[in-house]
Amino acid sequence: MTKKLDGCVALVTGGVRGIGLGAVRALAAQGAKVWMTDLAEVESDAVASALAEVDGTAQYQRLDVTDEASWADAIARVQAEDDRLDILVNNAGIDGTGRIQDMTLDLWRKVQAVNTDGAFLGVKTAFELMNRSGKLREGGAAIVNVSSVMGFVAFPESAAYCASKGAIRTFTKACAVEFAAYDVPIRANSVHPGFVQTPLVDEGFERLVARGMAKSVQTLKDQIADMTPVKRLAHIDEIAKAIVFLVSEDASYMTGSEMVVDGGYLAR
Numbered sequence: 001m002t003k004k005l006d007g008c009v010a011l012v013t014g015g016v017r018g019i020g021l022g023a024v025r026a027l028a029a030q031g032a033k034v035w036m037t038d039l040a041e042v043e044s045d046a047v048a049s050a051l052a053e054v055d056g057t058a059q060y061q062r063l064d065v066t067d068e069a070s071w072a073d074a075i076a077r078v079q080a081e082d083d084r085l086d087i088l089v090n091n092a093g094i095d096g097t098g099r100i101q102d103m104t105l106d107l108w109r110k111v112q113a114v115n116t117d118g119a120f121l122g123v124k125t126a127f128e129l130m131n132r133s134g135k136l137r138e139g140g141a142a143i144v145n146v147s148s149v150m151g152f153v154a155f156p157e158s159a160a161y162c163a164s165k166g167a168i169r170t171f172t173k174a175c176a177v178e179f180a181a182y183d184v185p186i187r188a189n190s191v192h193p194g195f196v197q198t199p200l201v202d203e204g205f206e207r208l209v210a211r212g213m214a215k216s217v218q219t220l221k222d223q224i225a226d227m228t229p230v231k232r233l234a235h236i237d238e239i240a241k242a243i244v245f246l247v248s249e250d251a252s253y254m255t256g257s258e259m260v261v262d263g264g265y266l267a268r
């Protein structure tokens with residue numbers, strides 16, 4: 001049976017856990033050859049268990065998205081082994097909470113470096129290979145940048161994160177219109193998850209509990225669920241399915257768009 005992404009090569013950043021791991025699994029299930037990338041060392045337990053979770057359907061390459069040389073190494077390997085890259089999912093991200101007046105410039109810059117610079121470096125470094133690959137595929141090559149509902153609205157103590165996710169939202173549009181203007185066969189869209197059940201959320205909530213701002217992680221999850229029209233957090237796979245749709249030919253007329261996957265959070 002043919003699958004939506006047969007013959008495609010994909011690279012996912014921040015791929016060993018959370019939404020990134022879900023995206024790796026979903027892209028591979030649709031027939032793509034997937035490069036799972038993340039900060040973890042090749043020989044680490046984190047990589048072994050992530051590869052086991054996707055039944056060995058992906059290949060791992062260490063990639064620190066903030067480091068231009070690391071991007072160059074990763075793309076050079078993809079080029080050497082596959083000579084094409086049809087799909088890039090810029091997913092790696094960190095939160096970095098704190099009140100604005102207390103936030104160090106270092107923390108602010110760290111969040112922008114991972115969430116914003118990381119996506120810019122990915123698009124820049126992968127451009128030539130994706131431009132070439134896009135010509136080989138109906139509907140072209142496709143980039144998905146993982147933003148957030150916080151690319152539209154804010155929470156207290158999330159200034160650095162909100163700024164980075166807003167930047168990703170408009171950076172994606174800049175990619176889309178520039179590529180279209182120069183007949184580059186690469187579509188670019190952003191995905192905006194609401195609250196998703198991932199380690200990032202658990203760790204962020206644990207920090208809030210440690211600071212005495214909530215009774216427990218579960219209390220915070222219940223509060224978030226209450227604020228969400230569908231009354232629950234998202235499953236990783238619900239975000240991964242949106243990513244697969246955007247990179248597939250089903251979305252061939254979509255570029256520069258914002259796909260919100262938030263259980264109605266922004267619609268209130």
Ligand SMILES: NC(=O)c1ccc[n+]([C@@H]2O[C@H](COP(=O)([O-])OP(=O)(O)OC[C@H]3O[C@@H](n4cnc5c(N)ncnc54)[C@H](O)[C@@H]3O)[C@@H](O)[C@H]2O)c1
Nearest residue numbers: 014018019039064065091092093148193195196198199200
């Ligand atoms: N979980 C949510 O509720 C939620 C909501 C909206 C948006 N998002 C976004 O989705 C993306 C994934 O989030 P998640 O919840 O799965 O997070 P997560 O913390 O579970 O996973 C993020 C991954 O990114 C990796 N990473 C961090 N810095 C990196 C770097 N410099 N280079 C390469 N990899 C790096 C981490 O090692 C980790 O494996 C992020 O961009 C996040 O902002 C998450």
